[in-house]
Amino acid sequence: DTEVTQTPKHLVMGMTNKKSLKCEQHMGHRAMYWYKQKAKKPPELMFVYSYEKLSINESVPSRFSPECPNSSLLNLHLHALQPEDSALYLCASSSFQTSGKETQYFGPGTRLLVL
Amino acid sequence: SQQGEEDPQALSIQEGENATMNCSYKTSINNLQWYRQNSGRGLVHLILIRSNEREKHSGRLRVTLDTSKKSSSLLITASRAADTASYFCAILNSGGGADGLTFGKGTHLIIQP
Numbered sequence: 001d002t003e004v005t006q007t008p009k010h011l012v013m014g015m016t017n018k019k020s021l022k023c024e025q026h027m028g029h030r031a032m033y034w035y036k037q038k039a040k041k042p043p044e045l046m047f048v049y050s051y052e053k054l055s056i057n058e059s060v061p062s063r064f065s066p067e068c069p070n071s072s073l074l075n076l077h078l079h080a081l082q083p084e085d086s087a088l089y090l091c092a093s094s095s096f097q098t099s100g101k102e103t104q105y106f107g108p109g110t111r112l113l114v115l
Numbered sequence: 116s117q118q119g120e121e122d123p124q125a126l127s128i129q130e131g132e133n134a135t136m137n138c139s140y141k142t143s144i145n146n147l148q149w150y151r152q153n154s155g156r157g158l159v160h161l162i163l164i165r166s167n168e169r170e171k172h173s174g175r176l177r178v179t180l181d182t183s184k185k186s187s188s189l190l191i192t193a194s195r196a197a198d199t200a201s202y203f204c205a206i207l208n209s210g211g212g213a214d215g216l217t218f219g220k221g222t223h224l225i226i227q228p
Contacts, residue, residue: 004157031213042203043158045215056215088155090144094213102207105215106157 004107006091012113013060015081021110024092032074033104034066035090043090049074050096083112090110121204121219123184125215129227134191138204139184145207147180147187148216152201161202191224198228 004025013019023032028053035043048056049068063085065077074091087110092104120168121138121152128134140147146165150158160186164180164187177190191198201223 033213033215035215039155042218042221043216045208045217048213048215049212055213058215090157092158096213101213102148102163103160104158106150106159108157109155111155113195 003064004091004093004105006107006110008110009066013078013081014113014115015083017081018077018079019048020078021089021112022090023076023107024067025093025107026074027095028071028107029095029105030071031094031096031101032068033092033094034074034076035092037088037090037109039087046102047076056061056087057065078112080114083114086112086114088096121202123222124220125223125225126147127216127225127227128192128194128227130194132194132198134188134194134198134224135224136202136224138189138219140187140204140219141185142161142204144182148205148207149176149187149189149202150205150218152203152221154200159202195228196228198224200224 007022032049039045044105046060047056047066052068061078066102067075088109090106094104128144146163148163150159152158162173162178164178189197201221203221204219208214
């Protein structure tokens with residue numbers, strides 16, 4: 001199974017809402033990532049988890065709160081977002097095995113609209 | 116920034132023709148990767164070329180790397196309508212552990228039937 005799944009596919013939320021994005025992989029990967037992609041732009045790294053510990057936070061505002069409850073799951077909790085946070089949120093995972101650690105496997109993304 | 120810069124930003128060709136996309140970067144690298152993205156969805160890894168390699172093939176894909184010029188190219192031969200997508204080069208932010216990728220701006224490729 002080389003699939004990374006993300007739910008929901010689409011999400012519309014108001015600026016006062018609290019919502020969560022979910023990502024799951026069953027490839028045994030111990031590195032997981034969140035990226036944000038605005039329209040017609042490349043993905044930009046937000047967070048990196050290594051062995052369920054947050055290892056990189058690319059100066060992301062605190063209204064985005066990541067969580068890695070176990071080695072297969074990665075969540076992104078959203079609170080008090082702004083309209084400019086509307087984007088495609090991509091989850092990815094990778095292995096720590098030497099031969100495959102550079103390749104990242106991406107989920108299909110959650111398209112978020114903040115009203 | 117290690118960000119790759121791709122050109123052209125958009126490319127439209129006829130089915131069956133070859134498509135070439137270029138990527139330039141700023142710092143030393145261990146490897147460079149190419150990813151494809153269909154219609155704003157998830158990215159798919161296409162090919163990785165290491166800094167000690169000059170050329171690599173995978174099916175209809177051919178990637179070259181020139182570390183002296185800090186540039187790479189992706190050639191898709193005998194293009195098909197299904198190749199319509201955005202193509203990004205990507206560089207690992209550093210060599211160890213779990214690192215994020217820094218992507219180039221991407222080339223949007225349209226294959227006309």
